[in-house]
Amino acid sequence: MENPSAMLIRLSERFSRYEARTLAAELESRLLKDQPCLIVDFSRVKQIDSAGLNMLLACMVKIARHDGAVQLGEVSPEAAIMLELTRMDSIFDLFPRISEDATTLRLVPTQGVEQKEEEEPVRAEEPEPLAA
């Protein structure tokens, strides 16, 4: 999938009201472009509450209005339980791994989520297919 504007969000261990609010503010302007793609890395998430889940839903609605997509990758067992419990596993696309494929992933710098050192777009050298 050619998607030069994919954004990778790497969530920290806790994703609750405060983190969700911070992230929502950070993403506000970025989700308005055409066909935005938001990839959320859930690998570190141990706790997520209804505010966090609401924020994800709100993002999905906004992105869907611009023909974009939200994908959840590397979902930790705890996060998977919460997504199943709240039936949100049927709403989002879940992937066991996040691939930095030939497209460009931009790690969005935010206060409420885990940040990576480099904020420049990352280009993967060895493409890996997304395992559905």
Added chain:
Amino acid sequence: MRVGAIITVAAEDQGRGTTNEETPSQSLFSLGISPVVCQELLGQTLLQRTRQSLRESGVEQQTVLFEQPGSRGLIPSGPGTAEGFSSAWETAVGQQLGDGADVLFLIRMGTYLEIDFLDLLRFHRETSSGLTQVYGTKCAFDLGVISADQLRTEAGSYRRRLSALIPQSRRYNFSGYSNRLREPGDLRRLVYDALTGRNAIRPNGDQVGPSMWIGKGADVDPSASLFAPVYIGADTQIKGSCIINGGTTIERDCEVDFGTTVTDSCVLPGTYVGMGLNIVHSIVAPNRLFHLDRNVGMDISDAHIIGSRFPTSVLAGFTKSITKKGSLKRVSTNLFETLSHL
């Protein structure tokens, strides 16, 4: 013949798995339900059920002791045994003997056993042994019978006298229903076996249909669906459009909010389960959930999803006063009294 019983409730160490493979999050302690024999299951604790079974076998004189972490085995011994517990155990044995007990059942409750106490007693008398210990197919259980005269004859602590008898003890082979109750899966199996009639545990409630029990004061909305086998505990509320699928137990004082589906799960007493959820093959306690398929336990900090039906002791007293006493004046007095102590 006077028969007494000393029941020791086994303790589980905090953060310690019971097997090498187990991590703390996989133990029953992680669910906040340790000791498990004191956890109400199907309307009654296993301790209550065992005591009832002993009473039905004519054992009226019962002493219950709560073990402290570090103790192991039928007799309090070992380097980790707390001094306080050992002396409490010695005192309990002394009291039972002083009250004229001829035979003593020594029971350490960790594993759940469905044993015929009368048959065990008969075996003990027929073999004329000082000590009889119950054995399963693989190992000994923490359950034995001792003749009181063996404890009265010699000097020293009862613990030492009992330890000296162990090499000459008789084996009572037990092949009935047992459950080690070490992991959340064991607890779930015990409850499911009870619902399906595979063990002797009978749900504490009115049987309203085949394999369907409802406790006193439970309120099930007419639009909710229940599928057998199922147990709804006393004073539990199941709200509209909920689906409670087969193999589920919802203990007393719980609330399952609108549109939630619960399948093949145990909801422990006092739990609030939020709206529109889908609970599958899990054990749910206030603010905690253990997923049996994933073998993962987790705290749930969001009380809108899973929490306590009575979030604080203040509210618990408040609600109870409203529902049971109906006196607003008393409620407000109680509330202010409680708040003034905070």
